[in-house]
Amino acid sequence: MTNRQITVAALQLALPGPVAPNIEAVTELVEQAATKGAQIILPPELFEGPYFCQVEEEELFANAHPTTSHPSVLAMQNLAKKLNVAxxxxxxxxxxxxxxNTLAMIGPDGQIMGQYRKSHIPDGPGYEEKYYFRPGNTGFKVWDVFGTRIGVGVCWDQWYPECARAMALMGAEVLFYPTAIGSEPYDQDLDTSRMWTRAMQGHAVSNCMPVIAANRIGHEGDAHFYGHSFISDEWGDLTQIFGAEETGVLVQTLDLDRAAKHRAGMGFFRDRRPHLYGRLTEDI
Known part of the structure; x- marks a missing residue:
């Protein structure tokens, strides 16, 4: 019997704007990933334009649109249907x-399967997202696509093991994280790329499932986005990874049944003690 498999891709590229060229650049890489057999293709966070949350400017709220009329969503719906990808x-x-800060899950028929609103909203120099975004009110989400169930967190969500575990408990077998992260304005010598990667490798290890992360690259204003997009297997090993400057697609075929066997054998879900975890939901 052939094991269940899924082929996934992460895109990495510079996204300096404006909107039309950014969407065109993402479209080109999605098409490239599809020609390599990718079924689920992950662009970076907020790829519609430059990462605008470096500053607090009222005019920038005009760039937001409802889900069904947003240019990024419309473009990816057409592309997904054309290429039969998610x-x-x-x-x-x-x-x-x-x-x-929202994620539309677009299926291979080009329809919106649902949406997830980013739960964890950062607020700090260069990442002033709380000025623009309300905390998400959808709860974590998972979707069934191409014979598997996937969970998608957005950027800052990726630092929280609770987010990954919640999606895993909802039946996710693969976790995806679109991202926009780079330099820290308060400390130009601080490179969080290794921490960033290890945090998500930890999600892969603790939940025994592959993790895919897509980040942007390049200079935008005072920020330098550090890339390092990757695909990890269920052991947390990096099977595909970019550095800080490459533009392109990472593609990997994942063995879902192998991961499921490993997940069952490790016993992490068997040995959970939820009645001891109440402190996790106490805001004190």
């Missing part, structure tokens, strides 16, 4: 008077 699509959403 594309988790990060974008700046406006819902009435509310604004979110």
């Amino acid at each position: 594309i988790p699509t990060s974008f700046f959403e406006r819902d009435g008077h509310h604004y979110y």
Whole structure:
């Protein structure tokens, strides 16, 4: 019997804007990934334009759109249907008077399977997202696509083991994280890329499932985005990884049944003690 498999891709590229060239550049890489057999293709976070959260400017709220009319979502819907691929699509959403950092899960028929609003919103020099985004109100989400169930967190979510474990408990077999992360304005010598990678490798190890992360590269204003997009297997080993400057696609075929066997054998879900974890939900 042939093991269940899924082929995934992570995109890495510079996204300096404006909107149309950014979407065109992402489209080119999605098409490239599809020709290599990728079924689920992950672009970076907020790829519609430059990472605008470095500054607090009222005018920038005009860049947000409702899910069904956002240019990134519309472009990826057309592309997904054309190529028969799934594309988790990060974008700046406006819902009435509310604004979110949102992920539209676009299926291979080009339809929106659902959306996830980023739960963890950072606030610090160069990453002033709380000015623009409300904390997500959707809860964590998983979706069934191409014979597996996937979970998608967005950028800052990737630092939280609770997010990864929640998606795993909801049945996810593969975790995806679109990202926009780079230099820290308060300390130009601080390179968090190794921490960033290890945090998600830890999710792979603790949940015994592959993890895919897609980041942008290049200079935008005072920020330098450090790339290091990767695909990890269920042991947390990096099977595909970019450095800080490459533009392109990472593609990997994942053995889902092998991961499931490893997950069962390790017993991490068998040996959980939820009644001891109440402190995790106490805000004190």
